[in-house]
Amino acid sequence: MSTLTIKNLHVQVETNDGPKPILKGVDLSIDSREIHAIMGPNGSGKSTLAYSIAGHPEYEVTDGEVLLDGANLLEMSVDERARAGLFLAMQYPVEVPGVTVANFLRTAKTALDGQAPKVRQWVGEVDAAMERLRMDSSFSERDVNTGFSGGEKKRFEILQMELLKPRFAVLDETDSGLDVDALRVVSEGVNRLHGSSDAGFLLITHYTRILRYIKPSHVHVFVDGRVAEQGGPDLADRLEEEGYDRFLS
Numbered sequence: 001m002s003t004l005t006i007k008n009l010h011v012q013v014e015t016n017d018g019p020k021p022i023l024k025g026v027d028l029s030i031d032s033r034e035i036h037a038i039m040g041p042n043g044s045g046k047s048t049l050a051y052s053i054a055g056h057p058e059y060e061v062t063d064g065e066v067l068l069d070g071a072n073l074l075e076m077s078v079d080e081r082a083r084a085g086l087f088l089a090m091q092y093p094v095e096v097p098g099v100t101v102a103n104f105l106r107t108a109k110t111a112l113d114g115q116a117p118k119v120r121q122w123v124g125e126v127d128a129a130m131e132r133l134r135m136d137s138s139f140s141e142r143d144v145n146t147g148f149s150g151g152e153k154k155r156f157e158i159l160q161m162e163l164l165k166p167r168f169a170v171l172d173e174t175d176s177g178l179d180v181d182a183l184r185v186v187s188e189g190v191n192r193l194h195g196s197s198d199a200g201f202l203l204i205t206h207y208t209r210i211l212r213y214i215k216p217s218h219v220h221v222f223v224d225g226r227v228a229e230q231g232g233p234d235l236a237d238r239l240e241e242e243g244y245d246r247f248l249s
Ligand code: ADP
Pocket: 013, 014, 015, 020, 022, 040, 041, 042, 043, 044, 045, 046, 047, 048, 049, 058
C-alpha cells in the first residue's frame, strides 16, 4: 500500500503586488485505492494544490510537506515525481503543436519505464484504451491538444492516465465542461483504473455532478486555501443541496 501525505502545505505565487499566499495550511492523506474528492468554489486554490503537488515552478512552497511513502516529493523534479508514480490531469491541458498523440504517449511511457515499450504490444494497448474511451483511431496522428474540443482534451488526459497507470492520480476538474456522454466515458476510465489497480485518486471538482458516476470514499470541502470540512460521501450530497454558501460567510 502507498500513501500520499500533504502536511500543513503553504504555497504562494509572485504577483505584480508582491507575493500572494494561496494555500494556507493544507492537510490531507490519501491511501492506495481511496478516492478523495476535493470540492470548492472557484478561486479557492484547488488548481494551486494540484500544481504544487505536481511541481509547477510558479507555485512556491513556503511551508509544509508532500510525501509519497515518506519520500519528499517537493525535493523532486517534475519528471522524478512522475516516475515516483504521480499523475496530474490538468484543468486546462496544454497544446503541443508538432507532437502527435502517438509520439507523446510513447515518449511518456519510455520516460517512465526507462526503456521503450515493445511496439506491437504498446500499439495494441493504446488502440484498446482509445476504443474504450470512444476516441477515433485517427486521433493518434493529431497534434497533442491542438484544436481538440474540451471533451477531447479531457478524454486524452484519461487516456494518458489509463496507459501510464500511476500510483496516485490528481484529476483537476476533469469533469468541467463535459456533456453527459463524455462525463460518463471519463468517469468509466477512472473507475476502470480504480477497479484494476491500487491507484489512489484526488478528484478535484467544482460540481457534484461527477460524483453520481464516481463514488468518493472521502470528501473535503476546500475554501480559501485550506480544507474547511471533511466527511464521507454524504458530505457531497449535502453540498449538492446546500451549495458552498454555508462555508463562505
Ligand atoms: P481554483 O482552482 O480553486 O479555482 P486557483 O488555484 O486556480 O483556484 O486560484 C486560487 C487563487 O490564486 C485565485 O485567486 C487565483 O487568481 C490566484 N492565482 C492562481 N495562480 C496564480 C498565478 N499564477 N498568479 C497570480 N494569481 C494566481
